[in-house]
Amino acid sequence: MKFSTRTTYGLRAMIYLSKYWQKEKISIASIAKAEGISSKYLERLFAKLKKEDLIVAEKGSSGGYALARDPKEVTVFDIVKSLEGKMSPFHCVDESGKVYCGKNCKCGATLVLVKVQKAINDTLKGIKLKDISK
Amino acid sequence: MKFSTRTTYGLRAMIYLSKYWQKEKISIASIAKAEGISSKYLERLFAKLKKEDLIVAEKGSSGGYALARDPKEVTVFDIVKSLEGKMSPFHCVDESGKVYCGKNCKCGATLVLVKVQKAINDTLKGIKLKDISK
DNA sequence: ACTATATCCTACTAATTTAGTTGGTATTTT
DNA sequence: AAAATACCAACTAAATTAGTAGGATATAGT
Ligand code: FES
Ligand code: FES
Numbered sequence: 001m002k003f004s005t006r007t008t009y010g011l012r013a014m015i016y017l018s019k020y021w022q023k024e025k026i027s028i029a030s031i032a033k034a035e036g037i038s039s040k041y042l043e044r045l046f047a048k049l050k051k052e053d054l055i056v057a058e059k060g061s062s063g064g065y066a067l068a069r070d071p072k073e074v075t076v077f078d079i080v081k082s083l084e085g086k087m088s089p090f091h092c093v094d095e096s097g098k099v100y101c102g103k104n105c106k107c108g109a110t111l112v113l114v115k116v117q118k119a120i121n122d123t124l125k126g127i128k129l130k131d132i133s134k
Numbered sequence: 135m136k137f138s139t140r141t142t143y144g145l146r147a148m149i150y151l152s153k154y155w156q157k158e159k160i161s162i163a164s165i166a167k168a169e170g171i172s173s174k175y176l177e178r179l180f181a182k183l184k185k186e187d188l189i190v191a192e193k194g195s196s197g198g199y200a201l202a203r204d205p206k207e208v209t210v211f212d213i214v215k216s217l218e219g220k221m222s223p224f225h226c227v228d229e230s231g232k233v234y235c236g237k238n239c240k241c242g243a244t245l246v247l248v249k250v251q252k253a254i255n256d257t258l259k260g261i262k263l264k265d266i267s268k
Numbered sequence: 269a270c271t272a273t274a275t276c277c278t279a280c281t282a283a284t285t286t287a288g289t290t291g292g293t294a295t296t297t298t
Numbered sequence: 299a300a301a302a303t304a305c306c307a308a309c310t311a312a313a314t315t316a317g318t319a320g321g322a323t324a325t326a327g328t
Contacts, residue, residue, distance in 0.1 A: 060296020132242030194325020
């Protein structure tokens, strides 16, 4: 049971960006270099973050990325969700906690599934980007 | 971010077994059939559960499996851990919460990693097999 | 002793997901 | 015009997960 590395990459990149909040735009190349991440891969992760309006971009020479919102207001949940897609840790419980197992079974396992899901989400929602980017 | 299906399979099988706690031994074949799981696959999951002393087996005709311990005392954490292996949800934090990222970075991401890990484990440890197998 | 029914064991294959690359196009500053 | 940047789609590689094949070993009942 793991979060994929793209989540860690994404978090690191967002932390990096938050250091320049309301200061500079930062290029993917410089983040990739500083963090030791493949810049082409990071590019694709940024596409997801942008789609969820977590970052804004400016094209062209001297363009780059910047946070779209104040790090005090962005939660880690927002970031992780946009990178991981569906935030359901089990195949038969969806994001809202609704169960739709293949067998339509109402087995006790679902209790576990729902509780774990809630624990993860609550934790992620309780951490702001600001909290981790001092 | 998902638990693999083997975790759900394992939980379901353990719930099934707990219904026969101190009554009968149950064969893999019958569990597999009842739960709609590949019996050969379930066989391999049971090997893991047995290795962690969560179940006991008896060979031969009229053999089968049974819980090794009282469902009131087995936690879901025990089960999930034995099936998932390492219970670290991120690549740079181990089970004890120790960080050893490739870059040896001490970035704020680790705070997230450690908190999520703890939230999951605490949740799983707080649920007994008995609680989910009525 | 034979047979049927079990666990146990190893190695293979298939499917899926994740990670990363290639090769561009479009846009903006200098 | 040139350089630097975001943007985009398709491909490849690696890793993990899911499932299968083909047995060997042990026990109960006949
Ligand atoms: S395994 Fe999905 S509801 Fe029981
Ligand atoms: S990403 Fe592993 S410690 Fe920062």
